[in-house]
Amino acid sequence: MNCANAEKKNPRPLWTDAAGKTVKVIDQRLLPHEYVIAELKNLDDIIRAIKEMYVRGAPLIGATAACGVCLIAVHAPEQNAENYLKEECARLRASRPTAVNLAWAVDRMLPHLLAEKNKEKRIAAAWEEAETIIELEAENCRKIGEYGLPLIREISKKKGGKTVNLLTHCNAGWLACIEWGTATAPMYAAHMAGIDIHVWVDETRPLNQGARLTAWELGKAGIKHTVITDNAGGHLMQHGMVDMVITGTDRSTYTGDVANKIGTYLKALAAKDNNIPFYVALPSTTFDRTLRDGVREIPIEERDPDEIRFIQGYEKGSIKSVLVPPEDSPAGNYAFDVTPARLVSGFITERGICRAEEKDIRRLFPDQ
Amino acid sequence: MNCANAEKKNPRPLWTDAAGKTVKVIDQRLLPHEYVIAELKNLDDIIRAIKEMYVRGAPLIGATAACGVCLIAVHAPEQNAENYLKEECARLRASRPTAVNLAWAVDRMLPHLLAEKNKEKRIAAAWEEAETIIELEAENCRKIGEYGLPLIREISKKKGGKTVNLLTHCNAGWLACIEWGTATAPMYAAHMAGIDIHVWVDETRPLNQGARLTAWELGKAGIKHTVITDNAGGHLMQHGMVDMVITGTDRSTYTGDVANKIGTYLKALAAKDNNIPFYVALPSTTFDRTLRDGVREIPIEERDPDEIRFIQGYEKGSIKSVLVPPEDSPAGNYAFDVTPARLVSGFITERGICRAEEKDIRRLFPDQ
Numbered sequence: 036m037n038c039a040n041a042e043k044k045n046p047r048p049l050w051t052d053a054a055g056k057t058v059k060v061i062d063q064r065l066l067p068h069e070y071v072i073a074e075l076k077n078l079d080d081i082i083r084a085i086k087e088m089y090v091r092g093a094p095l096i097g098a099t100a101a102c103g104v105c106l107i108a109v110h111a112p113e114q115n116a117e118n119y120l121k122e123e124c125a126r127l128r129a130s131r132p133t134a135v136n137l138a139w140a141v142d143r144m145l146p147h148l149l150a151e152k153n154k155e156k157r158i159a160a161a162w163e164e165a166e167t168i169i170e171l172e173a174e175n176c177r178k179i180g181e182y183g184l185p186l187i188r189e190i191s192k193k194k195g196g197k198t199v200n201l202l203t204h205c206n207a208g209w210l211a212c213i214e215w216g217t218a219t220a221p222m223y224a225a226h227m228a229g230i231d232i233h234v235w236v237d238e239t240r241p242l243n244q245g246a247r248l249t250a251w252e253l254g255k256a257g258i259k260h261t262v263i264t265d266n267a268g269g270h271l272m273q274h275g276m277v278d279m280v281i282t283g284t285d286r287s288t289y290t291g292d293v294a295n296k297i298g299t300y301l302k303a304l305a306a307k308d309n310n311i312p313f314y315v316a317l318p319s320t321t322f323d324r325t326l327r328d329g330v331r332e333i334p335i336e337e338r339d340p341d342e343i344r345f346i347q348g349y350e351k352g353s354i355k356s357v358l359v360p361p362e363d364s365p366a367g368n369y370a371f372d373v374t375p376a377r378l379v380s381g382f383i384t385e386r387g388i389c390r391a392e393e394k395d396i397r398r399l400f401p402d403q
Numbered sequence: 404m405n406c407a408n409a410e411k412k413n414p415r416p417l418w419t420d421a422a423g424k425t426v427k428v429i430d431q432r433l434l435p436h437e438y439v440i441a442e443l444k445n446l447d448d449i450i451r452a453i454k455e456m457y458v459r460g461a462p463l464i465g466a467t468a469a470c471g472v473c474l475i476a477v478h479a480p481e482q483n484a485e486n487y488l489k490e491e492c493a494r495l496r497a498s499r500p501t502a503v504n505l506a507w508a509v510d511r512m513l514p515h516l517l518a519e520k521n522k523e524k525r526i527a528a529a530w531e532e533a534e535t536i537i538e539l540e541a542e543n544c545r546k547i548g549e550y551g552l553p554l555i556r557e558i559s560k561k562k563g564g565k566t567v568n569l570l571t572h573c574n575a576g577w578l579a580c581i582e583w584g585t586a587t588a589p590m591y592a593a594h595m596a597g598i599d600i601h602v603w604v605d606e607t608r609p610l611n612q613g614a615r616l617t618a619w620e621l622g623k624a625g626i627k628h629t630v631i632t633d634n635a636g637g638h639l640m641q642h643g644m645v646d647m648v649i650t651g652t653d654r655s656t657y658t659g660d661v662a663n664k665i666g667t668y669l670k671a672l673a674a675k676d677n678n679i680p681f682y683v684a685l686p687s688t689t690f691d692r693t694l695r696d697g698v699r700e701i702p703i704e705e706r707d708p709d710e711i712r713f714i715q716g717y718e719k720g721s722i723k724s725v726l727v728p729p730e731d732s733p734a735g736n737y738a739f740d741v742t743p744a745r746l747v748s749g750f751i752t753e754r755g756i757c758r759a760e761e762k763d764i765r766r767l768f769p770d771q
Contacts, residue, residue: 247728253732266607266633300641361435367603368631369638373641
């Protein structure tokens with residue numbers, strides 16, 4: 036595989052060198068203030084990039100994990116590699132708990148490793164499968180844009196062409212995926228179709244993926260947007276300033292429950308309270324078919340409290356990290372929450388739109 | 404009046420010098436990292452302190468405004484002062500729109516200024532009235548603690564003495580009032596009564612009054628607390644980790660609608676969705692008897708977007724301000740939202756507890 040960024044029509048957050056020995060990713064921790072490419076040479080690098088969130092977002096975590104499996108193959112012993120391959124894959128699979136694409140990608144890659152005894156052939160088979168996964172995710176997102184576009188067009192028509200105000204939480208853009216993004220795909224599609232849109236961007240504490248990444252993406256694409264605190268969405272919805280909410284998801288059950296960045300549930304409640312459509316955009320790779328009760332069963336990652344206590348930003352030419360609360364006040368860092376299906380208007384998938392309920396999801400995905 | 408801080412049993416965020424020429428306040432913008440006293444010598448200083456939020460919180464804004472009226476009297480011309488007094492009071496009254504205590508305090512002070520033609524006597528009358536207001540607010544808060552305590556005690560009993568988990572948004576502590584605070588008064592009372600409590604402190608973006616001020620207050624009082632993002636409360640409530648929410652308010656209607664720091668509405672929705680009591684603690688001075696529909700009628704202040712774009716914290720021995728989003732991304736800074744009465748379990752006031760509805764509020768306050 037050679038996914039060098041420059042060869043692609045659209046920007047991508049991940050690519051590989053021609054030799055298939057290293058994976059390159061945008062270090063998203065530093066955006067928008069510094070654009071740094073990180074080179075990942077082995078599984079430890081891959082795991083660090085996932086854990087410390089150089090890369091984040093369900094589809095991109097899946098794609099990075101697929102590349103990680105390739106690097107496992109690269110560094111495997113020549114002989115009797117089976118245990119090594121299994122153990123390293125298990126280690127990779129455990130690096131973050133909530134996004135289901137991570138486990139999905141590893142589970143899809145592993146049989147390709149085990150099927151091939153010859154090391155060189157195994158490496159080639161791994162890269163081939165990784166490329167398939169990566170191109171699948173890019174294409175999934177493109178289709179999500181295609182299927183989401185009519186929802187926005189409809190609102191635009193109803194408003195007589197006046198600006199359609201969308202709200203999104205966190206970053207489910209191309210930085211979180213491969214191309215187009217999930218939540219942003221319908222926005223990009225609408226913008227390219229000449230529909231007048233404006234996006235309220237939740238800053239998305241603690242790591243500010245909205246303020247840092249979504250605002251950066253939308254700005255680069257020339258899409259009107261305004262950064263707001265995570266607290267503001269309810270007020271805007273009460274006052275008719277939001278026409279539709281679109282978010283991504285890290286894992287959704289087949290019963291329609293949606294795990295996404297912490298705070299998504301609060302926006303869904305406000306949307307419901309104000310009769311505003313709340314859509315979740317996802318490729319089918321983000322569905323978890325094994326769980327039925329998302330609130331009870333989806334594991335919610337707790338991360339380092341210092342991600343809350345220290346806020347990173349730009350000052351006098353460099354990135355600094357400032358302490359906000361008193362030095363001795365503890366903090367609790369829950370990274371995701373689960374929005375129950377009853378609050379979700381629908382899913383936008385690569386096969387079209389469905390209601391957040393098992394029957395309708397299985398209508399679109401009878402084969403999975 | 405001489406409210407020198409040292410003479411008071413409990414810490415206060417505002418006091419005056421013995422000569423009645425200057426007002427001193429804690430500059431709350433710098434807490435918890437620097438404890439700086441600001442000296443306010445004239446109305447411009449007072450207005451700056453209110454607008455730029457050296458002082459904030461409905462009761463404290465009211466108290467500061469009362470002192471501001473005294474400084475107007477101090478600087479009034481010897482003769483024909485009436486127009487000067489009225490115009491300066493009007494300027495003070497307009498310095499922030501949402502907290503009703505500001506207008507309330509100015510309107511209560513002004514007649515005392517106008518009633519007295521002799522300048523020295525007028526100044527004395529003004530300080531006397533300001534002191535009455537300040538001591539009233541301190542006593543109101545003490546009583547709010549007294550009336551709120553049984554609510555917490557009840558939960559503690561039901562839980563067999565296990566930790567009672569409270570959640571609060573923003574800072575409605577003694578820093579926002581004169582003593583005790585509003586939302587924190589029942590917490591302080593419970594802690595002093597030996598009840599085991601723990602407080603989830605919403606950091607409260609954009610100005611982080613929760614992380615900076617509430618965490619500081621609770622830490623000083625030895626009350627267990629954990630700083631969380633504003634996004635986290637819904638998740639905690641879904642998982643039984645919150646027993647009760649208590650917030651303050653900047654203005655509440657007699658029909659029970661509650662204006663408070665932006666994001667309060669989202670917490671009220673989550674509390675309702677999870678059957679968790681959501682109480683609002685306020686002195687009767689924070690009721691606005693002129694409005695009936697809080698969502699439509701209470702003016703919501705929009706503040707400088709840079710309060711969102713730049714986050715202030717401590718780094719290497721000094722307070723720094725770091726830019727989070729891209730330099731050219733706009734931000735929108737809505738400072739308050741309104742929680743409809745239907746989401747409020749009750750008000751905790753200086754005369755006891757009532758439901759968030761006109762009939763029950765008028766039962767407690769038939770005279771107002």
